[in-house]
Amino acid sequence: MNTADQYLKTIFLVQKLEDGPAATGDLADRLGVSPASVNEMIGKLEDRGLVAHEKYKGATVTDDGEARAREALQTYCILERFLANVLDVDDYRAEARQLEPVIDETVADRLDMIIDREPQCPDCFDADADACGLLVEDRVEADD
């Protein structure tokens, strides 16, 4: 997934969590980059009409940005579910974050053919847990 899509996905998720614009510091923490890098990328996304930025408040995805963010989130969900359900990876969240930049959407679509994903994806993504909500439920049930 390219860098712009990773940013859009993260802005979208932080917006959901905060119920408002995504602050630079929160984005830097979640993306593991410096605040300066975040500001630079937000400027680029703003130029492309994908993000609106308000000084001292933060970034918000536009309608076009949200469409891209939702696609990126779906790709991410596929990766998490693939790691957890096919490769049996316990720490699928950490690994999905590590591998996400290398896995393209077309590759994820291919992997999607062998995992069971619900039609409501990515609406069921749990922003707080940073994981597919259904996967989190499955794991909790399995632990009980």
Place this chain on the structure above:
Amino acid sequence: MSSVAARVDSDDQLARLLQIGVVLEEVVEARAHRHYQSLPADDRDDAIESLLEEASDESADHRRELEALIDDLDAESIPFEDVKALVAESYGQTGPEDFDGVLYDQLHGEETAYKFYDDLIDAVESSSAEFSVDRDEVLGTLREIREAEAAGVEEVAKLMEDRA
């Protein structure tokens, strides 16, 4: 800490990405074989039979090369038989039924594999990490497989063009 950079930094990450390659190869291998079996007799011909057979054999070779690299890495891996069973189970239910669909699916599978290896090669090249296998050997194997996928794409595209 995660990072947005497309870079492979450890044996574990490399092994995991190679496992994804194994699955993609298994998907191509399983589908090529199954598709041919499912085609109506009138749609079968020597050209497609040999193309799908070659694709299936080539994917099996790639898979074995990737598995050999994974074995040499200091990382945990799940047995391939588990993946094979899962792929077979998933493909028992879906798949194109006509000739054009079969070729298109084959083309898509090879294009996807090419993109995967291309990105993976970039990610290994962007990293200065030391792996427990020789970096040149990893890159050499991946480049060779990538070229084979590119040739596969051309071959399927030509067959589609000839039949159009």
